[in-house]
Amino acid sequence: MFLQSLQLRHFRNYQEQYIEFTAPKTILLGNNAQGKSNLLEAVELLATLRSHRMARDKELVQDSEAIAQIKASLQREVGISDLTLTLRRNGRRTVNLNGENLRRQTDFLGVLNAVEFSSLDLDLVRGSPEVRRHWLDTLLVQLEPVYAYILQQYQQVLRQRNAFLKRHLETLNLTALQSELSVWDAQLANAGTRVIRRRDRAIQRLAPIASKWHASISGSTEVLQVKYTPNVPLEETQSEQVQQAFLEKIQQRAVAELHQGTTLVGPHRDEVELTINQTPARQYGSQGQQRTLVLSLKLAELQLIEEVVGEPPLLLLDDVLAELDPSRQNQLLDAIQDRFQTLITTTHLGSFDSQWLNSSQILAVKAGAISSQSSVF
Numbered sequence: 001m002f003l004q005s006l007q008l009r010h011f012r013n014y015q016e017q018y019i020e021f022t023a024p025k026t027i028l029l030g031n032n033a034q035g036k037s038n039l040l041e042a043v044e045l046l047a048t049l050r051s052h053r054m055a056r057d058k059e060l061v062q063d064s065e066a067i068a069q070i071k072a073s074l075q076r077e078v079g080i081s082d083l084t085l086t087l088r089r090n091g092r093r094t095v096n097l098n099g100e101n102l103r104r105q106t107d108f109l110g111v112l113n114a115v116e117f118s119s120l121d122l123d124l125v126r127g128s129p130e131v132r133r134h135w136l137d138t139l140l141v142q143l144e145p146v147y148a149y150i151l152q153q154y155q156q157v158l159r160q161r162n163a164f165l166k167r168h169l170e171t172l173n174l175t176a177l178q179s180e181l182s183v184w185d186a187q188l189a190n191a192g193t194r195v196i197r198r199r200d201r202a203i204q205r206l207a208p209i210a211s212k213w214h215a216s217i218s219g220s221t222e223v224l225q226v227k228y229t230p231n232v233p234l235e236e237t238q239s240e241q242v243q244q245a246f247l248e249k250i251q252q253r254a255v256a257e258l259h260q261g262t263t264l265v266g267p268h269r270d271e272v273e274l275t276i277n278q279t280p281a282r283q284y285g286s287q288g289q290q291r292t293l294v295l296s297l298k299l300a301e302l303q304l305i306e307e308v309v310g311e312p313p314l315l316l317l318d319d320v321l322a323e324l325d326p327s328r329q330n331q332l333l334d335a336i337q338d339r340f341q342t343l344i345t346t347t348h349l350g351s352f353d354s355q356w357l358n359s360s361q362i363l364a365v366k367a368g369a370i371s372s373q374s375s376v377f
């Protein structure tokens with residue numbers, strides 16, 4: 001797929017900006033705080049309806065404006081798609097595809113696919129389990145857009161069940177609550193099981209690809225393992241068995257839940273373990289080695305999305321290329337070649353290969369305005 005153009009209106013520090021993409025690689029060049037990451041964030045929003053910066057919509061809308069709009073024209077094998085995402089300072093988002101407002105956001109999610117790679121992604125190794133769950137969920141939303149709906153349903157049941165537990169905090173008489181609670185348990189297990197099974201399937205497919213990339217980049221000296229460890233044990237993958245295990249674990253934790261007033265069992269407590277040579281990756285090795293791991297995950301995401309969707313997704317590289325050493329840079333560039341349209345932000349061109357620069361479109365970003373830069377020198 002190829003993003004032909006992007007139009008930003010009152011998005012972050014962009015007043016009104018139209019950008020045409022004319023090469024497989026576009027380098028966005030500019031000093032800090034000019035709007036480079038904002039632009040990638042706009043593309044990411046079209047792909048996932050999420051921002052990895054976890055921004056709220058009112059932060060995405062330009063200061064003192066009420067409405068922001070991101071529009072894109074995307075070339076896919078089936079033809080051109082026009083996407084519009086409207087964000088409101090106070091209010092709901094609307095999504096529009098080819099001139100038609102969509103009632104379901106899931107219909108918008110499958111259209112543009114993108115993998116984002118920024119320095120924040122080192123948190124995948126160092127951060128809390130929540131960071132990895134969020135990463136996995138964002139990937140899943142692109143692999144199977146219906147997952148967005150499934151996850152939302154789970155989160156809704158979880159919130160309601162938590163509210164119920166909180167209302168009955170310190171209730172020592174479990175039996176009095178049992179009948180009402182069991183209704184929530186059933187709903188939680190039902191929705192949660194769907195989340196667990198899809199997360200499991202995604203990691204099953206991603207893990208071998210990531211390990212392969214990692215072996216290749218590290219020169220086979222290190223073995224990366226990506227392992228899904230759900231909070232509810234997953235010995236069998238059939239839906240009924242998972243639900244059964246879910247309900248059993250809830251029973252075991254029932255007293256603790258009432259004491260703490262919160263749900264202790266379910267995929268909101270899942271983990272994705274990353275180990276290198278059997279050692280937790282966060283304890284293993286240097287920052288460079290951790291970067292290799294994250295790079296491997298990102299390359300695996302690209303490949304998996306391409307396999308599932310049938311077209312190469314976009315790659316959004318936010319400030320990371322210059323941070324990779326020349327050998328890792330080359331591994332990455334070899335892997336993407338011209339197959340994946342790539343948007344790259346950087347503050348300086350010094351570390352880029354010149355052959356590479358020649359085949360790239362270079363845009364200068366300054367104070368929320370973009371200008372074409374025909375020559376580097």
Ligand SMILES: Nc1ncnc2c1ncn2[C@@H]1O[C@H](COP(=O)(O)OP(=O)(O)O)[C@@H](O)[C@H]1O
Pocket residue numbers: 011012013014030031032033034035036037038039058059060061062063345365
């Ligand atoms: N809602 C907003 N309205 C206006 N300006 C914003 C908004 N959100 C962020 N900005 C501005 O965007 C700039 C940061 O842009 P960013 O894309 O992160 O910079 P960089 O070029 O370093 O990647 C800052 O100057 C910030 O004040």
Ligand SMILES: [Mg+2]
Pocket residue numbers: 033036037038318319345
């Ligand atoms: Mg930035």
